[in-house]
Amino acid sequence: MKLVLCDKEFDFIKSEKDINYFNLSAMKISNCVGCFGCWTKTPGKCVIRDEAVKIYPLIAQSEKVLYISHIVYGSYDVALKTMFERAIPIQQAFIRILDNETHHVQRNVIEKDATIIGYGNISDEEKEIFKELVSRNAKNMNFKKYNVIFATIENVDEIVKKEFEKWEK
Amino acid sequence: MGKVIILNGSPRAPKSNSKMYSEIFVKKFKDNCDYFNINNRNHEQLIKTIKDNNYSDLVFAFPLYADAVPVGLLKFLKELEKANIENRPTISIMINCGFYEPKQNDIAIRIMKVFAKKTGYKYGSTLKIASGEGTPSTFFKYFLFRKIKKFAISIRNKKYQDFVYTMPISRKLFLKASTIYWTRYGKRNGISKKEMSTMLIEDK
Numbered sequence: 001m002k003l004v005l006c007d008k009e010f011d012f013i014k015s016e017k018d019i020n021y022f023n024l025s026a027m028k029i030s031n032c033v034g035c036f037g038c039w040t041k042t043p044g045k046c047v048i049r050d051e052a053v054k055i056y057p058l059i060a061q062s063e064k065v066l067y068i069s070h071i072v073y074g075s076y077d078v079a080l081k082t083m084f085e086r087a088i089p090i091q092q093a094f095i096r097i098l099d100n101e102t103h104h105v106q107r108n109v110i111e112k113d114a115t116i117i118g119y120g121n122i123s124d125e126e127k128e129i130f131k132e133l134v135s136r137n138a139k140n141m142n143f144k145k146y147n148v149i150f151a152t153i154e155n156v157d158e159i160v161k162k163e164f165e166k167w168e169k
Numbered sequence: 170m171g172k173v174i175i176l177n178g179s180p181r182a183p184k185s186n187s188k189m190y191s192e193i194f195v196k197k198f199k200d201n202c203d204y205f206n207i208n209n210r211n212h213e214q215l216i217k218t219i220k221d222n223n224y225s226d227l228v229f230a231f232p233l234y235a236d237a238v239p240v241g242l243l244k245f246l247k248e249l250e251k252a253n254i255e256n257r258p259t260i261s262i263m264i265n266c267g268f269y270e271p272k273q274n275d276i277a278i279r280i281m282k283v284f285a286k287k288t289g290y291k292y293g294s295t296l297k298i299a300s301g302e303g304t305p306s307t308f309f310k311y312f313l314f315r316k317i318k319k320f321a322i323s324i325r326n327k328k329y330q331d332f333v334y335t336m337p338i339s340r341k342l343f344l345k346a347s348t349i350y351w352t353r354y355g356k357r358n359g360i361s362k363k364e365m366s367t368m369l370i371e372d373k
């Protein structure tokens with residue numbers, strides 16, 4: 001299964017047989033409130049029953065993900081960041097050691113190949129930060145491989161189209 | 170001594186570790202420090218408070234969320250960037266994360282520094298806390314409180330500096346301690362360790 005999460009409409013991407021596509025900015029997803037209910041009350045399930053609940057199982061099950069986000073201060077902007085915070089039910093509270101660092105044990109999360117496209121008016125310093133952020137995400141989000149690509153507001157459609165065609169295969 | 174505002178960017182601010190840590194910080198300032206939680210509805214009011222008070226320093230206390238700053242704080246930063254604030258306070262940060270390694274906070278710290286640079290705020294001190302979830306329930310909290318006081322004094326004296334804390338035990342022991350911590354947490358909710366260890370997501 002494949003998953004596309006983005007914060008802007010791309011009309012050439014559609015959900016079809018093994019591709020799930022969500023434009024998060026068009027959905028109502030509230031922010032994680034840090035209650036740890038998904039670890040200690042209803043393990044594997046978020047207590048906030050909004051649309052995020054159908055997305056985090058797909059994050060877990062997809063072997064290929066394409067994340068497209070506007071960048072602000074070197075971080076994902078609000079839509080993707082909100083979703084990533086709401087995805088912690090796919091991990092356990094318990095900790096393991098990975099690459100000599102502490103990280104959470106993953107539930108049924110398959111290893112993935114991730115393509116991340118960051119767009120906007122991004123300085124070199126912000127690009128550096130974002131690349132490092134993705135390299136940290138890789139450990140917590142079970143990426144076995146990842147590729148970070150940058151775009152401007154003007155060329156993001158063109159770049160996403162090109163990458164999507166390669167990625168889809 | 171200048172006047173300081175401390176803003177708590179934890180989404181569970183009223184019951185957060187960031188709040189407990191802020192309370193230790195505030196003690197070093199007596200009447201010269203205002204404390205507020207950031208929530209989704211009070212951005213305008215907080216920005217007005219910053220405008221009206223001529224603070225010398227602004228401290229953000231917040232947890233690490235998904236390797237970066239919590240989205241609630243990110244939204245606030247975007248509003249603060251738009252606000253026209255004349256006397257811009259120096260920004261310092263007190264960040265805490267759940268894991269053992271302080272360096273897991275580094276990206277969030279860089280995000281805050283880029284924010285400061287981009288929007289014309291000076292940057293001051295950093296207190297980088299790891300094992301921030303587990304520490305309050307142990308004796309080690311007193312080690313941390315000492316660091317928080319030093320961090321506060323560095324801001325009070327405008328001798329900005331970086332401070333680091335993690336539990337003074339090995340990584341292996343930390344792992345054991347965290348397993349006990351979370352098992353107890355579940356137990357209080359009537360959930361066993363086995364139930365907490367389910368591999369299922371949404372029951373599938």
Ligand SMILES: Cc1cc2nc3c(=O)[nH]c(=O)nc-3n(C[C@H](O)[C@H](O)[C@H](O)COP(=O)(O)O)c2cc1C
Pocket residue numbers: 032033034035036085086088140179180181184185186187188231232233234235236237265266267268269273301302303
């Ligand atoms: C959605 C979410 C994401 C988190 N992400 C991380 C993380 O990436 N790394 C980490 O070390 N801790 C992470 N934590 C743990 C918190 O940083 C830790 O529990 C902290 O002590 C919470 O502080 P607070 O009570 O002030 O909110 C996360 C917690 C939540 C709820």
